[in-house]
Amino acid sequence: MYQELPPLPWLRAFDASARLGNFTLAAQELGLTPSAVSYQVRGLEATLGHKLFVRKQKSLFLTRLGQAYLPVVSKAFGDLEATTSNLFGKSAAQEITLRCLSSLNMLWLAPRLSRFQAQHPDCRLRVLSALWGETPEALQIDIDIRYGNGSWSDGEVTRLMHHEVLAVCAPALHPGPDPQAIASCPLIEVIGVTDTWHHFFALHGLAPPSSGPALKVDQSLIALELATRGMGVALIARVFAQRYLESGALVEATDLALPAREGHYIVQPEARNHFRPEVAALKDWLLQEAAQTGC
Structure with missing residues (x-):
């Protein structure tokens, strides 16, 4: 029985080496020496009769067969770990680390987290806030929610939601029915996004203001708070502005909007096990919440 199954330590060495990209990090995770991990991987390759890695300097790259084998091996260990915990009184769920930009944390995620709990x-959840330009710490993060066009190559990418971008302002600052009047208002713009006031005026054939935005900020949350205080008209994704609009703190300055060009994506770093049941549950819940948001 199971005569063709390789030794489990060899499979663990393959799984860790494939996820982490080199033998040194795999050895740290497994409590072995790099040479021991390398020996076990070579033994696995010899048993299978095929190379699983292409070795280049200190990095490892999966072969075609290695890419096909890794998800099966990782899922098997994830299932075994979960069943062992459930049957033998171990912790029912390990800690999950979720990271996203502060504005998404505060304006979308935080009001919903009680439903997940x-x-x-x-499930024990650790929620981190990311900063613009911050280098992802893939070894520590299970689910990384990023804003952009989805073209990251360091993990499995799943679209979470895209959002149209609205011009919003305090009710007292509403420029009136003519959208061109927005050009005479102080403008607030979020740094680091592609949907700018320049694109707004160009898309709708409006004459831009003679000067640029009066205020530039690095988070949508800050732009919203400034707009509620009558500091200007802000361009904000609907998913962020919705609560302010519903409360009446802000109104749409015009019916014109910018279509969604970028959005939020779930990125699951290759260095983490995607098949942990609690991680899969959190991902499924995030996708369900996004679908209910309508983005």
Whole structure:
């Protein structure tokens, strides 16, 4: 029985080396020496009769067969770990680390997290806020929610939501029915996004103001708070502005909007095990919440 199954330590060495990209990091995770991990991987390759890695300097790259084998091996260990925990009294769920930009944390995620905890009371969640230009710490993050066009290559990417971009302002600052009047208002713009006031005026054939935005900020949350205080008209994704619009703190300055060109994506770094049941549950919940948001 199971005569063709390689030794489990060899499979663990392959799984860790493939996820982490070199034998040194795999050895740290497994509590072995790099040479021991390398020996086990070579033994696995000899048993299977095929190379699983292409070795270049100190990095490892999966062959075609290695790419096909890794998801099966990782899922098997994830299933075994989960079943062992459930049957033998181990911790029902390990800690999950989720990271996203501060504005998404505050304006979209935080108001919904109680629903996830109600559905998964045994899951322990660590929520981090990312900063613009911050280098991802893939070894520590299970789910990284990023803003952009989805073209990251350091993990498995799943679209979470795209959002149209609105011009919003305090009710007292509303420029009136003519959208061209927005050009005479102080403008607030979020740094680091592609949907700018320049694109707004160009798309709708409006004459831009003679000067640029009066205020530039690095987070949508700051732009919203400034707009509520009558500091200007802000360009904000609908998913962020919705609560302010519903409360009446802000209104749409015009019916014109910018279509969604970028959005938020779930990135699951290759260095982490995607098949942990609690991680899969959090990902599924995030996608369900996004679908209900309508973005």
